[in-house]
Amino acid sequence: MDDGRPVVGVDLGGTKVLAGVVGSDGHVLARCKQKTARLKDRPEALLDLIAEAVHEALASAGLGLDQVAAVGVGVPGTLDAERARVAIAPNLGWVDLPVRDDLSRRLDGARVCLENDVRSAALAEHRLGAGAGRQSMIALFIGTGIGGGLVADGRLVHGSHGGAGELGHMPIRAGRGRCSCGQKGHLEALAARPALVRYIARRVARGESSVVARRHRGDLTRLTSGDIEAAVRAGDKLATRAARRSARYVGLAVGGLVNLLDPELVVLGGGVVEALGQAYVEWAAEAARPHILAASRREVPIQAARLGDDAGLLGAALATRE
Numbered sequence: 001m002d003d004g005r006p007v008v009g010v011d012l013g014g015t016k017v018l019a020g021v022v023g024s025d026g027h028v029l030a031r032c033k034q035k036t037a038r039l040k041d042r043p044e045a046l047l048d049l050i051a052e053a054v055h056e057a058l059a060s061a062g063l064g065l066d067q068v069a070a071v072g073v074g075v076p077g078t079l080d081a082e083r084a085r086v087a088i089a090p091n092l093g094w095v096d097l098p099v100r101d102d103l104s105r106r107l108d109g110a111r112v113c114l115e116n117d118v119r120s121a122a123l124a125e126h127r128l129g130a131g132a133g134r135q136s137m138i139a140l141f142i143g144t145g146i147g148g149g150l151v152a153d154g155r156l157v158h159g160s161h162g163g164a165g166e167l168g169h170m171p172i173r174a175g176r177g178r179c180s181c182g183q184k185g186h187l188e189a190l191a192a193r194p195a196l197v198r199y200i201a202r203r204v205a206r207g208e209s210s211v212v213a214r215r216h217r218g219d220l221t222r223l224t225s226g227d228i229e230a231a232v233r234a235g236d237k238l239a240t241r242a243a244r245r246s247a248r249y250v251g252l253a254v255g256g257l258v259n260l261l262d263p264e265l266v267v268l269g270g271g272v273v274e275a276l277g278q279a280y281v282e283w284a285a286e287a288a289r290p291h292i293l294a295a296s297r298r299e300v301p302i303q304a305a306r307l308g309d310d311a312g313l314l315g316a317a318l319a320t321r322e
């Protein structure tokens with residue numbers, strides 16, 4: 001539904017909630033950010049905080065709840081088929097929570113729509129970012145975890161149970177690397193930031209030298225994507241190898257996905273890609289292209305995402321309009 005009124009988009013994460021009032025042209029009119037880190041396993045308090053962030057964003061925009069069409073929330077977890085309940089959101093400690101109705105009650109009965117957070121970001125990239133004007137697109141976001149979104153015939157693909165787009169859990173290398181889901185060999189276990197960090201830390205422990213060895217007083221589990229990028233920029237061999245390895249695995253996945261969906265465009269985003277930039281995108285593309293079967297498809301554009309931090313809230317807002 002789109003009646004031209006603004007909507008509120010909410011990007012909900014394990015550390016912060018970002019609410020933004022979004023006009024019908026995709027422009028963010030006002031924002032409010034709150035920290036959520038202490039509210040894990042306290043769903044009632046977190047829902048209160050989300051409602052507060054929505055109210056504050058609306059107040060900064062000079063609007064009331066009756067002047068917006070709906071509130072869309074991007075949730076870091078899986079939803080039920082009706083998108084009324086959050087089935088599981090591990091980072092929030094949520095299990096089978098009726099978020100749509102519980103939040104609507106806190107917002108004077110306003111219409112609330114739920115979408116997965118990564119699918120929201122993919123939708124935003126498709127409508128307002130790198131994918132604008134394309135009919136089909138694959139988006140992969142590489143950060144603490146790996147998620148994605150598929151757009152076909154101009155629409156986000158949800159799948160028969162709402163689970164489409166869990167691209168981080170694609171088996172890439174049998175038996176190697178323990179994934180956050182408990183399985184082994186998944187893309188996320190090989191290419192997400194924790195995998196890069198583990199790769200570097202293990203080799204430093206074995207005596208390999210690297211400019212990151214003394215970062216965070218030697219506690220390499222705390223390495224950020226920015227630390228790794230700075231090391232790559234300084235010509236550090238180990239950090240570069242780790243970054244290229246991550247990009248190579250992402251590229252293998254991209255090659256397979258292009259064969260599956262034949263999209264017009266592939267978009268790579270997330271903290272790792274934002275930090276390592278165009279070099280990472282090119283390493284991934286280089287690994288992907290030989291696996292793309294039809295020579296005519298091998299030059300499919302593989303590009304960096306464009307929206308950065310606002311992608312989540314913009315996508316949540318867009319999802320409510322559709």
Ligand SMILES: [Zn+2]
Pocket residue numbers: 168169170179180181182183186188
């Ligand atoms: Zn997995």
